Amino acid sequence: MLDLDAIDVEEIATALADQTDYEHRWLIDPRTGEVAFWTSDTGIDGENPVELDELDLIPIDPLPTHVWYQDMVDFAEGISKRGAGERLSRSLEGKGAFRRFKKATATSAFLPLARPPARHASSPPM
DSSP states (O other): OOOGGGOOHHHHHHHHHOOSOSSEEEEEOTTTOOEEEEETTTBTTTSSOOOGGGSOOEEEOOOOHHHHHHHHHHHHHHOSSHHHHHHHHHHTSSTTHHHHHHHHHTSGGGHHHHSOOOOOTTSOOO
16 A cells, blocks of 8 residues: 655656656655656666556646646635736736746835744743
8 A cells, every 4th residue: 555655746746847848757666655767768766768558657747737826716716915916917917927927026015924923032942
């Protein structure tokens, strides 16, 4: 049985976000949870080409861009600071939404939203 603690969630997130091409694939071993990176030129060990259908691994297909887009919409709608949320929502309109959203969230207006709340002297240490 697969030990869920053995799964590297960050590596799976990277695989789900990888939209680059089909000359490589991310795969997961269903027995161990180990994630492997396969390329058509170098297989999974970086040296020996191997066909995908020869491996007992499951492909991790990247999420389609509309899923990422919806995450950005949901995030913008969840911003409680009205002006900031409206600016983010406008950044998602039309072509170039991903670039504009990234740029908009990198501005100083969003930094306070990303920082943890300030601790008071009477607060217990974290």
